[in-house]
Amino acid sequence: MLGSEGTRRSPARLLVAILAVVLVVAAGCRDDDDDSGDGGGGTGGEPATTAGFDGTTIRLGVITPQTTTAAVIGNPLTAGNQTYFDAVNDDGGIAGKYQVELDVRDSQYTPDVAAQNYAELREDVVLFQQILGTAITNALLPELEDDNLMGAPASLDAEWVHNPNLIPVGGPYQIQAINSLDYWVQTEAPDDATLCVMRQDDLYGEAAMEGVEVAAEAFGFEIGVDTQFAPTATEFTAQLQEIRGGDCDAVYLVSLPTHAITIYGEASAAGYENRWIGQAPTWVSLLAEGELGAYTTEHVWIASEGPQWGDTSVEGMAQMLDDVAEFAPEQEPDIYFAFGYVQAWTVGQILEEAVERGDLSPDGIKAAMEEIGTVSLGGLTGDYTYGNPDDREPPKTSTVFAVDPTVEGSLRALKTSFTSETAEEFDDF
Numbered sequence: 001m002l003g004s005e006g007t008r009r010s011p012a013r014l015l016v017a018i019l020a021v022v023l024v025v026a027a028g029c030r031d032d033d034d035d036s037g038d039g040g041g042g043t044g045g046e047p048a049t050t051a052g053f054d055g056t057t058i059r060l061g062v063i064t065p066q067t068t069t070a071a072v073i074g075n076p077l078t079a080g081n082q083t084y085f086d087a088v089n090d091d092g093g094i095a096g097k098y099q100v101e102l103d104v105r106d107s108q109y110t111p112d113v114a115a116q117n118y119a120e121l122r123e124d125v126v127l128f129q130q131i132l133g134t135a136i137t138n139a140l141l142p143e144l145e146d147d148n149l150m151g152a153p154a155s156l157d158a159e160w161v162h163n164p165n166l167i168p169v170g171g172p173y174q175i176q177a178i179n180s181l182d183y184w185v186q187t188e189a190p191d192d193a194t195l196c197v198m199r200q201d202d203l204y205g206e207a208a209m210e211g212v213e214v215a216a217e218a219f220g221f222e223i224g225v226d227t228q229f230a231p232t233a234t235e236f237t238a239q240l241q242e243i244r245g246g247d248c249d250a251v252y253l254v255s256l257p258t259h260a261i262t263i264y265g266e267a268s269a270a271g272y273e274n275r276w277i278g279q280a281p282t283w284v285s286l287l288a289e290g291e292l293g294a295y296t297t298e299h300v301w302i303a304s305e306g307p308q309w310g311d312t313s314v315e316g317m318a319q320m321l322d323d324v325a326e327f328a329p330e331q332e333p334d335i336y337f338a339f340g341y342v343q344a345w346t347v348g349q350i351l352e353e354a355v356e357r358g359d360l361s362p363d364g365i366k367a368a369m370e371e372i373g374t375v376s377l378g379g380l381t382g383d384y385t386y387g388n389p390d391d392r393e394p395p396k397t398s399t400v401f402a403v404d405p406t407v408e409g410s411l412r413a414l415k416t417s418f419t420s421e422t423a424e425e426f427d428d429f
Contacts, residue, residue: 044356044357044358045358046358047354047355047358047359047360047364048358048359048360048361050126050360050361050362050364051123051124051125051126051361051362052124052125052126052127052360053098053126053360056098056099057098057099057100057101058093058094058098058099058100058101058126058351058360059100059101059102059103059124059125059126060100060101060102060103060125060126060127060128060129060347061102061103061105061117061118061121061124061125061127061128061129061151062078062081062102062103062104062105062128062129062130063105063107063114063117063118063121063128063130063131063132063136063140064077064078064104064105064106064107064130064131064132064154065106065107065108065109065132065133066078066104066106067106067108068108068109068110069109069256069258070109070132070133070256070258071109072256072257072258072284072336073132073154073256073257073281073336074107074109074132074154076331076334076336076337076340077130077132077154077336077337077339077340077343078102078104078130078340079328079331079337079340080334080336080337080338080339080340080341080342080343080344081102081129081130081340081341081343081344082102082328082340082344083320083323083324083327083328083331083337083340083341083344084323084340084341084344084345084348085100085102085344085348086323086327086328087323087326087327088100088348090326090327094348094351094352094355095352095355095356098351098355100348100351102129103121103124103125105117105120105121107132107133107136109132109133109136110136111135111136111138111139111140114131114133114136114139114140115139115140115143118140118143122143122147122149125149126351126360126365127149127150127151127152127167127347127362127365128144128149128150128151128152129152129343129344129347130152130154130340130343131151131152131153131154131155132153132154132155133154133155134153134155134157134202134203134204134207135202135203135204135231137151137153137155137157137160137166138203141163141165141166144165144166145165147362148165148362148363148366149165149362150165150166150167150362150365150366150369151165151166151167152166152167152168152169152343152346152347153166153167153168154339154340154343155204156168156170156171156172156173156176156207156280157172157173157203157204157207158172158173158174158175158207158210158394158428158429159203159207160172161392161394161429162389162390162392162429163389164366164389167346167347167350167369168384168392168394169339169342169343169346169381169384170305170339170342170381170382170384170394170395171305171381171382171394171395171396171397171398172207172211172394172429173204173207173208173211173254173279174207174208174210174211174214174426174428175211175394175395175396175398175423175426176208176211176279176280176303176304176305176398177208177210177211177212177214177215177252177279177303178211178214178215178218178420178422178423178426179303179396179397179398179400179418179419179420179423180277180301180303180398180400181195181211181212181215181216181219181221181252181277182215182218182219182420182422182423183400183414183415183418183420184250184275184277184301185219185220185221188250188275189221189249189250190249192221192222193221193222193249193250194221194222194223194224194246194247194248194249195212195216195221195222195223195224195248195249195250195251195252196223196224196225196226196227196243196246196248196250196251196252197209197212197223197225197226197227197251197252197254198225198227198228198229198236198239198240198243198251198252198253198254198255198263199226199227199228199229199252199253199254199255200228200229200230200231200254200255200256200259201228201229201230201231202231204254204281205228205254208252208254208279209226209254210428212252214422214426214428215422218422219422221249224246224247224248225242225243225245225246225248227239227242227243229255229259231256233259234262235262236259236262236263236266237266239263240263240266240267240270240272243272244270244272248274249274249275250274250275250276250277251274251275251276251277252277252278252279253276253277253278253279253282254279254282255278255279255281255282256281256282257281257282257283257284257286257287258284259282260278260282260283260284260287261284261286261287261292264276264287264292264295264296264299264300265292267295267299268291268292268295273299274299275299275301276296276299276300276301277300277301277302277303278300278301278302278303279303280302280303280304280305280335282302283302283304283335283411285332285333285334285409285410287300287403287410288403288404288405288410289405293403293405293410296403297402297403297404297405300402300403301400301401301402301403301414302400302401302402302403302411303398303400304335304398304399304400304401304411305381305382305395305397305398305399305417306335306338306342306379306380306381306399306417307379307380307399307413307416307417308399308401308407308408308409308411308412308413308416309333309335309338309407309408309409309411310333310407310408310409311413314378314379314380315378315379316342316345316377316378316379316380317378317379317380318378319378320338320341320380323341332409333408333409333410334409335409335411338380341380342377342380342381345377345380346375346377346384349372349375350365350368350369350372350375351365351368353368353369353371353372354367354368357371369386369387370386370387370388370389371387372386372387373385373386373387374386379417381395381397382394382395382396382397382417383395392429394429396419396423396424396426397417397418397419398417398418398419398423399413399414399415399416399417399418400413400414400415401413401414402414
């Protein structure tokens with residue numbers, strides 16, 4: 001069982017796979033009738049063919065924005081998925097023998113389009129490697145449940161932690177907010193501080209706000225202005241006027257990167273000098289360039305997780321950069337690419353477990369999830385304990401980054417992979 005080790009190129013794993021093949025051959029393999037059908041039986045032998053697995057190739061679905069404003073997240077995230085599996089395939093594939101193929105569809109960051117994507121893929125994939133967006137994940141959940149399929153949300157809402165049809169990865173948005181605000185209180189916030197919030201008026205914004213409220217109660221600061229905007233907004237003058245009149249010591253921003261570019265640009269032009277703390281999906285490297293970069297370097301932190309790009313003292317970062325060098329040499333440093341790589345690494349371990357059990361059917365994938373235990377990702381994110389959905393435990397570590405155009409990826413870690421006492425105690429999953 002692959003669990004706490006979490007390494008892609010495991011000699012022990014290859015030995016197990018080789019011994020499994022030997023045992024199957026010695027036992028005379030299966031009858032031809034047993035080599036096809038709707039799923040394996042968890043016997044530990046060769047997995048039977050099933051939807052998305054033809055006996056040779058494992059097909060995974062990806063529903064992500066390749067166009068529209070959220071493409072600045074979806075495209076690098078998908079590139080991270082692809083790079084991980086390119087490396088796996090180059091090593092022989094899952095269990096050293098099964099190639100992985102991604103079938104990518106453009107959701108346009110719209111639930112209706114994502115539903116069409118899902119309908120096109122549902123009968124042809126083992127699981128969904130990526131579903132990007134909180135609203136889109138919610139829209140597809142009933143379909144996943146009806147089809148008994150699993151999907152990995154590229155969204156960090158704590159709501160996903162115990163859902164039996166989802167493969168969540170990384171610390172939830174609530175945890176990012178709690179940890180980053182603990183850092184703010186410890187390092188910069190004045191006594192009797194007031195935090196204002198500017199956020200999307202959707203489930204993504206609600207998830208972050210839950211963490212802000214927990215942090216305010218625990219750390220003793222006041223929540224001032226809480227101003228919201230539509231996910232489709234392109235102009236933020238009214239919200240910024242509220243913030244400027246709110247006596248804010250800092251502002252917690254929950255948005256997409258395209259929003260953040262406009263918001264920080266307007267704040268800079270208006271001479272707004274307070275601290276901004278952006279949820280991880282607010283970031284894009286364009287924020288570190290030109291005149292806007294001068295403003296963000298002075299005023300913006302990012303609440304995210306994992307090590308600073310290029311820190312090869314972290315095992316997972318060293319592995320990822322080796323794979324980038326070989327399979328994606330044009331890839332620029334990008335936190336979304338790293339998340340996509342982590343997401344694929346997690347799914348790859350679940351597929352290894354399912355193959356070891358001899359069952360790549362939907363029931364086999366769920367059983368593998370329950371058996372795999374704790375998945376380690378080499379420090380790229382914290383360890384995630386799966387098992388029974390009711391008992392899952394997500395990582396509670398976060399990293400606070402400052403904008404710094406002089407470092408790779410333009411994000412410099414201020415405090416890396418830490419857990420506040422309040423985050424450790426948070427269990428509203």
